[in-house]
Amino acid sequence: MKIVVISLKGSERRRANMRKQLSDSGLAFEFFDAVSGHDALDHVHHYDDGEFIRNCGRSATANEIGCYASHLAVWEQCAQGTEPFLILEDDARLDPGFVHGFGIVDRTASTDCPCKHTGMRIGYWSSGTTGLHGGFVADSPCKKVQKFIAA
Secondary structure (H helix, E strand, C coil): CEEEEEECCCCHHHHHHHHHHHHHHCCCCEEEECCCHHHHHHHCCCCCHHHHHHHHCCCCCHHHHHHHHHHHHHHHHHHHCCCCEEEEECCCEECCCHHHHHHHHHHHCCCCCCCCCCCCCCEECCCCCCCCCEEEECHHHHHHHHHHHHC
């Protein structure tokens, strides 16, 4: 399973933190240069502000759209291959049991299911952070998402 960490190119402090956490775990990973909020709408052509307001009660921020665009781009990479991905954001703090849990998911990952639940947490946050900070995806569901967005 490929581990991809979404991170803005200039976020050296966050990258160093993730590099230390994952290197200490002995796991190979790569960084994906995230889409900045300034460039977000250049990457997401199907954003519907009215739909977002109906679902969330407000418009999306440029940074939220950039985050979405970054995840979508990694999902598109996953759809091009046959290997499941673990996608992490650069502010995740990995639980002590992460390596064990990752090993279970890596051995049992199925391309028929976009997410495997192992009873382990990917990470935790010390502040009121919200949103998706990590998840497992496989190529088959990514291809379905890709077709839906292209339509």
